[in-house]
Amino acid sequence: xxxxxxxxxxxxxVRQKPRTxxxxxxxxxxxxxxxxxxxxxxxxxxGLISMRTFREGxxxxxxxxxxxxxxRAKGTAHQESLLQRIxxxxxxxxxxxxxxxxxxxxxxxxxxxxxxxxxxxxxIRFDKLFSEAKHQVLFFSxxxxxxxxxxxxxxxxxxxxxxxxxIKALTRVDVTSRKNTEAMLNFNHRAxxxxxxxxxxxxxxxxxxxxxxxxxxxxxxHPQHYRETELKQKMFVFYHLCDxxxxxxxxxxxxxxxxxxxxxxxxxxxxDSVQVLRR
Numbered sequence: 501x502x503x504x505x506x507x508x509x510x511x512x513x514v515r516q517k518p519r520t521x522x523x524x525x526x527x528x529x530x531x532x533x534x535x536x537x538x539x540x541x542x543x544x545x546x547g548l549i550s551m552r553t554f555r556e557g558x559x560x561x562x563x564x565x566x567x568x569x570x571x572r573a574k575g576t577a578h579q580e581s582l583l584q585r586i587x588x589x590x591x592x593x594x595x596x597x598x599x600x601x602x603x604x605x606x607x608x609x610x611x612x613x614x615x616x617x618x619x620x621x622x623x624i625r626f627d628k629l630f631s632e633a634k635h636q637v638l639f640f641s642x643x644x645x646x647x648x649x650x651x652x653x654x655x656x657x658x659x660x661x662x663x664x665x666x667i668k669a670l671t672r673v674d675v676t677s678r679k680n681t682e683a684m685l686n687f688n689h690r691a692x693x694x695x696x697x698x699x700x701x702x703x704x705x706x707x708x709x710x711x712x713x714x715x716x717x718x719x720x721x722h723p724q725h726y727r728e729t730e731l732k733q734k735m736f737v738f739y740h741l742c743d744x745x746x747x748x749x750x751x752x753x754x755x756x757x758x759x760x761x762x763x764x765x766x767x768x769x770x771x772d773s774v775q776v777l778r779r
Contacts (some may be wrong), residue, residue, distance in 0.1 A: 502538050510535075510542060514549050518566040521551075539565050544636070544666060547755030570752040578603055579749060586753060589704030592642060593725065597707070597717035600746065601739045608743035614736040617720075618646070624716055624738040627656045633665045633710045638754045640705035641671040644680035644698075654687075661691035670757055673700035673767040675774075681764050699761035707750065714742040715750050 506528055513519055513527045525535035543549050550568040555561050570583070582600060589595045601609060610623060618626050626646055630637060630653075637660070646653065660667065673681050681698055688694050707717040719737040741747065 502541055506538060507542055510538060511548060514565050515567050518564050521563045521565060524565055536563070543568075547751065547758065568752065568755075570749075570756045583753060583756075586704060587757070590702045592704050592706055592720055593722075595704035597705070597719050597739050598737070600717065600750075601741070604741050604743045604746050608741065610740045612738045612740075614738060615733065617718075617736055619736070619738060621738075623740055627652055629708060629710060629716055630656045630660060632713070633660055634663070635665060635711050637665065637667045637711075638709040638751060639667065639669040639671075640703060640707040640754065641669050642706060643677035644669065644671050644684055647680045647683050657687055657695075658690065661687075661693070661695040664693075665695070667696045668754075668758065669696070669698045670701040670703060670754065670761060671698060671764075672702050673698070673762075673764045675771060678768065678771060681768065685764060698764035699758060700764055700767045701757050701761035703757055705753075709747065709750055709754060712744070712747060712751075714740060715747050716740050 509528050510524055513524060519527070521536050521539060522532055524539060525532045528535060528538070530538070539549065539551060543551060548567070548569045549565055551563055551565050553561055553563045585595050585599075598611075601611060612619070612621060612624060614621070614624075622628060657667070669684065671677065671681070684696055684698055687696050705717065706719070707715055709715050717739040719739070721731055721735040721737065723731045723734060725731075
């Protein structure tokens with residue numbers, strides 16, 4: 501079992517400079533296979549490190565572990581400004597995904613106006629986006645309302661579990677979202693393993709990050725937030741990004757928030773202690 505001391509030692513080694521798995525193994529006094537397993541587990545659970553294999557498939561293949569945490573010193577001024585607004589935002593009205601979209605390579609982005617919250621457009625249809633995952637889905641949610649999409653969404657989740665795809669969600673966990681949170685966590689019983697992990701975090705993003713491939717962000721435009729003549733009905737804007745720079749940046753934003761969030765199970769147990777007064 502991976503101990504905290506070992507995790508901290510591996511993180512310290514990789515934070516200093518990129519390391520081969522063999523160097524990590526020597527640093528923690530374990531064999532190569534054990535070190536590889538530990539590194540993979542830490543990467544999947546924290547996002548602080550990542551791996552890249554050079555000359556993959558050859559006898560001289562080399563697996564390198566590198567630091568993957570959000571480095572403000574290396575980000576652009578625009579990214580630092582965006583990060584600050586995301587970190588300090590609580591509701592979806594506090595941040596517009598268009599402010600990210602404007603900096604993405606025009607050849608690697610698409611955007612669509614919709615009148616439905618859960619679009620049926622093939623590029624941004626929710627179940628289709630999830631089904632394309634091969635390893636991991638990172639989900640910025642408000643209250644996990646997409647869980648209520650019906651049996652089709654449940655089937656997609658089961659299919660992902662069969663492929664051993666991990667789903668991690670940052671969402672608000674309180675009395676209003678309890679039902680959806682419990683439904684999401686109970687899915688692990690059906691899957692037979694901990695395919696889904698949920699943590700409490702209030703943030704302004706509504707987005708999913710699928711593997712290292714793409715991001716889909718959603719923006720909600722309410723008429724009540726505009727003058728009477730500016731917006732006649734509720735609208736949704738979907739932003740589909742496949743620019744590696746911005747996909748990676750949003751992954752790091754997710755892990756940055758994840759490290760400061762609270763486990764949903766612990767949060768639900770605390771909610772259980774709140775008594776209902778009967779008159």
